[in-house]
Amino acid sequence: MKSAVIVIDVQRGLFEPLPWPADAEAVIARINNLTLRARQAGVPVVFVQHEVGGSELAFETQGWDLDKRLWVELGDHKVRKTTPDSFLRTRLIELLNSLEVSHLIICGYASEFCVDTTVRRAAALGYQVTLASDAHTTHAKPHAGADQIREHHNATLPNITSFGPKISAIPTACIKL
Secondary structure (H helix, E strand, O other): OOOOEEEEEOOOHHHHOOOOOHHHHHHHHHHHHEEEEEHHOOOOOOOEEEEEOOOOOOOOOOOOOEEOOOOOOOEEEEEEEHHHHOOOOOOHHHHHHHOOEEEEEEEOOOOHHHHHHHHHHHHOOOOOOEEEEEEEEEOEEOEHHHHHHHHHHHHEEEEEEEEEEEEEOHHHHHOOO
8 A cells, every 4th residue: 555645735824824723833843754754765745735816825925835844855746726625626636646646644734624625535535544633733713722623633534434445543653654
């Protein structure tokens, strides 16, 4: 089973303005650790970047750029997206097929939107999914704190069995590459 690490929407326009997403520094450090280990194991790394025309996340603007604290290497892949689904109207499926990937390790921003949607869609497409349970984050919402939202998704997503492929939520340090 060949894996790939998918890092979703860790972009300047989402991580630099105050308030930062919950646990932002630690989440980025865990993502960097995960992507470093992935590269050392020959596992491809894919950075997904959300874009919205005419906004802080417009293509090739400063806000659209990946967060400066991320460790990005020349051999890493980048995918642009315009919806919470990293597969919808993107080249992600073609990229993963060309790399012969069947297992995705997913992390990034935002737990309840792009991370959740991409995890569900990946499983629906037949990929086994590991959610890096401590390497995704969001901002607090009026109805729930960011930590509650992350905990909810870590508990809920692995209980979805109707897609067929297994979804697991595992702390970054325990993910085997």
